[in-house]
Amino acid sequence: MYLLPYEFSWLAVVFFGGTGLLFVRGQRVLAQAGTPLPGWRIALFWLGFVLAYSVMHTQFDYFAQFMFFIHRIQHLVLHHLAAILLMASNPWKVLSAGFPEGRTKHIVARALSSRVIQIPYRIIQFPPLAGFIFVGLIFFWLMPEVHFKAMLSQPLYLVMNWSMFLDGILFWWLILDPRSPVRAKTLSFGKRIIVIWFVTVPQLGLGAYIVTSPANLYDIYDLCGRAWPIAPHDDQVLGGVLTWIPPGMMGVLVMVVLLRRMLHQSEQTKVRPA
Template sequence: MRGDVPGVVGIAVVTCLLWTIAHYRASWMPFWAPWDFSPLWFLAAAFTLWWFFRGLRAVPMGAGRIVLFLIGMAAIWAVLQTHFEYAAQHMFFLNRIQHVVMHHLGPFLIALAWPWQTIAAGMPGPVRRVASHRHMHAVMRFFRQPEIAIAFFLGLIALWLWPPVHFVAMINPALYTVMNWSMVIDGLLFWAVVLDPRGAGQAGNSFAMRAVMSVGIIFPQIALGAIIAFADSDIYGFYAWCGRLYPGIDAISDQRLGGGVVWIPPAMMSVVGLICVLNNMRREQERTARPGNGGVSSAGWTGR
């Protein structure tokens, strides 16, 4: 426990320093630093990274997985705690890019890296005991049910895109924070189920079900993006109300670009997710195959 004190104190000092500069000397902040500093986002990122690097000593990971994890973390940070956040509050299509990164790209890369054991190994004992408590496991089992995971994944996208809710969320700082946290957490929960590399016994879901989950979210998102892209009136009045960052892009053009972002990148990522699920299934079959005992190795169809 004593060994954790320097790290906690260091993170607390940096948090206070960044908060002070952001509030009293904002012009000192470079473009990659927080535009509107959030201690909660910083603490979440800082503790996760600290536990991750500490855990690498006990549960090593390959260089590729480490890079995927760090890119995923950096992507979420970039859209939430840099000057990009200001732009995302003044253009609808940039706001959609922000949400795709928060809900899809960042969580997808983190889940693909599968860092959970490493992060847990780096946690202090009391935190690890809370994370591994049976009540926490019960909560995770609930959200890992395919129908629940899909419902929350698609439901939250639709909720925050419903024009009346979107308008209130963008003008209400508390609701805006809830919106962003819900997107990141839900994205991590969903992709952690779909990209779980373990077999059905440990994961709780078959590879076929994970493939269905990845494909099943494509069509509702395409429909939602198409509705927005082909709307012939401005349905997101907040951006006209607050002033668009690029006056040359009118409301309808902004909306069509945003609809395209809702439509195309998530569908492409779902296809990539399906490929990852099939690859995980192949690797699990190779691991469990017992040539000579009646097992069938996948080497015959992979060429290896």
């Protein structure tokens, strides 16, 4: 059955199961408190949630391990599409509300606000470094020798997929944080657009290189066999196109959202003095 995991993972069960339960409970708590979550935010969260789970813990993962272009769809979802949808839903307040009240919640809150967590988080989220890590992970896992080892080692394969997903969440939260940059002292909208360009252009170049390369860069799929009878070059070209075009389109869409927020903030600034 398609929905059954190709390779069972307790990490996926705990992460997605726990997150889903917290969100459902948080929705109910907020609704009872008189501050129900807007429908569009609920839709964005569950769409991103289902997409991420589907490519990581269903039979889709089988095809991702035996077809290069399916693997690129998997990472496109984890690093871009699902992460963008989840962060656009701004789920943190809901997840916090869903956590049962008590000593455990207090301990977790204190731990998250401690210097041990906050200092590394701020370093990782320093915009130039965040952008470098974001695009660097794509290049790193697509280095032929690294990719070869990752596809043969189940632990390394899991590290590859989870690192892409978690980094996507961190990066797109930096970009899509809905708080006012002035009030919350977060990254300005203009700088966020620059960061998107910073990570998009190298990825476009990488995708173009994979598409136009005459060499068979990822021969691991020849060694292990492909799930479908497709020529190695065609598989590589499709994977290169998916690395090249869709991420650029998503980057443009996010920039449109940021421009809209920038205009909205500008209008509010003009209205206040009057």
